[in-house]
Amino acid sequence: MPTSLTLEQHLAGLHAAMLAFARHAGAAGLDVPVPTCPEWTVRRLVGHQGAVHRWAAGALRGEDLDWAPVEKAGRSSADPVDWLRDGAIALVRALVEADDDTPAPVFLADPPASPRRFWARRLCHETTIHGVDALAADLGRLPRAEETWIERDLALDGLDELLLGFVPRERSRLRTEPGEAPVTLVVRPTDADHAYTVRVSDDVPVTVRHDDGAAAAGDREVTGNAVQLYLALWHRSDELAASDVWPLWHHAAVR
Structure with a gap:
């Protein structure tokens, strides 16, 4: 999975996706359905993404978090969107503090040698795509490319990850x-x-x-x-x- 993007660019992509995710999740409302994820509400979407952030941060710290209680805590939080933001901040901190040789589990075909780089890229795209889900919930329909915040270079990197990493597994x-x-x-x-x-x-x-x-x-x-x-x-x-x-x-x- 080649990438021409730097760690800083993946972190910037994660940041942009989180801003959009939080904005559209808040505007849509927690109990609104997500057109791009059948049977999901915004609340479930937020719980899922926040749990992913916390699990990956824990993996970089050498922890093995129990997924279900973390996701449940997010869904039942007094302010799930704030809970989502907190998890993203903790993830970025873990990525910045990790070294290139910090061990952590990875997956996908031909992953980067550094788990830190793998997770920065993976969570950049994970958050971007689920941010689009929040946008879809806000719009009440599937969005068009021009309605998103996504830039060309990030999308090209995402195509590399999807087609060269996910598809050949x-x-x-x-x-x-x-x-x-x-x-x-x-x-x-x-x-x-x-x-x-x-x-x-x-x-x-x-x-x-x-x-x-x-x-x-x-x-x-x-x-x-x-x-x-x-x-x-x-x-x-x-x-x-x-x-x-x-x-x-x-x-x-x-x-």
Whole structure:
């Protein structure tokens, strides 16, 4: 999972996402449904994200937190949005205080060598995508890329993490049905020079980043700017849903 972003840029992305998350969660109201997360309310969204922040901070400190009580405490807090902010502050403190050789569990295919860098990046994107969920709750619908605060470089980094880190895992459900021929999907950002191919078969998906985007070819293609693709591949927007990529992607891809 290559990244051209620095630790400071991932922390800045986390900060921007938290500002948007808190603003839209507060404006929407805690008991409002989240269109991008069926069966979730804003309260549950806040509890989930706050628990993720606290778990990751604990992991960087060598602690193993029990998830369920932490999430429950957030949902039942007198001010869940303030509780969310407190957890994000503690996470940033843990990331800043950790060293590059601080041990912590990581996952995804080809993770960065430093757990600190892994978690700064992962929580930047985790908080960004769930911040979009809060925006969706505030809007009452799926948002468009132009309605978010997300910048191109962050979205491109998120595509690298998703396509090169999440998709090729052994546990990936992005597979063809037994007996079906393999399919190669092309993901082509219109505002970058590179593109991706994802070979989907009944085995583990194989993703290749083509730094010469013209070299990427396949059976199906989805095209859009980086932010549109970032949101669409995480199922947070329907701007690009007309593409024939989506039946396969929506059937089994990550959420």
